[in-house]
Amino acid sequence: MNKEIAKEMRDRGMQECTGTCRFCGQMRVVWAKDPGGYSQEDLDRIASSECDCPGAEREAKRDALISDGKEAIRLTLLDRHRGHAGEVMLAGLKALASGRLKKISVQIDSETTATMFLAKVDKDVRVFVECRTTVREWSDGNQDE
Numbered sequence: 001m002n003k004e005i006a007k008e009m010r011d012r013g014m015q016e017c018t019g020t021c022r023f024c025g026q027m028r029v030v031w032a033k034d035p036g037g038y039s040q041e042d043l044d045r046i047a048s049s050e051c052d053c054p055g056a057e058r059e060a061k062r063d064a065l066i067s068d069g070k071e072a073i074r075l076t077l078l079d080r081h082r083g084h085a086g087e088v089m090l091a092g093l094k095a096l097a098s099g100r101l102k103k104i105s106v107q108i109d110s111e112t113t114a115t116m117f118l119a120k121v122d123k124d125v126r127v128f129v130e131c132r133t134t135v136r137e138w139s140d141g142n143q144d145e
């Protein structure tokens with residue numbers, strides 16, 4: 001740890017604690033303002049989130065996908081009175097973000113289906129939520145094409 005950073009942190013009233021990365025077991029210095037307010041589990045979680053080992057990186061990516069997905073669900077479903085479909089999506093989001101599910105589709109009514117899936121945009125993987133409406137074609141004889 002850089003001495004100047006350590007001094008600055010102490011000047012701000014932060015104290016040095018130790019947390020262990022849940023993924024690689026590496027001990028890391030974690031700065032906390034009120035160390036008594038943190039359990040060892042909290043410190044370990046912070047240490048894990050600051051670690052750059054593959055396991056921690058994977059979890060960080062998954063967490064980013066989950067918050068990305070929550071936003072997509074909110075925009076596409078929860079704001080449009082399709083809350084039940086949104087709740088189903090939220091329940092399955094973690095499984096989708098960790099790659100255990102490929103796609104979640106919910107049929108809202110006879111014409112509307114909501115689908116959530118992962119897709120690559122440039123080099124990033126993002127969560128998409130789409131609502132598709134199947135327009136029924138009526139053959140009432142009035143269409144002249």
Ligand SMILES: [Zn+2]
Nearest residue numbers: 021024051053
């Ligand atoms: Zn680690």
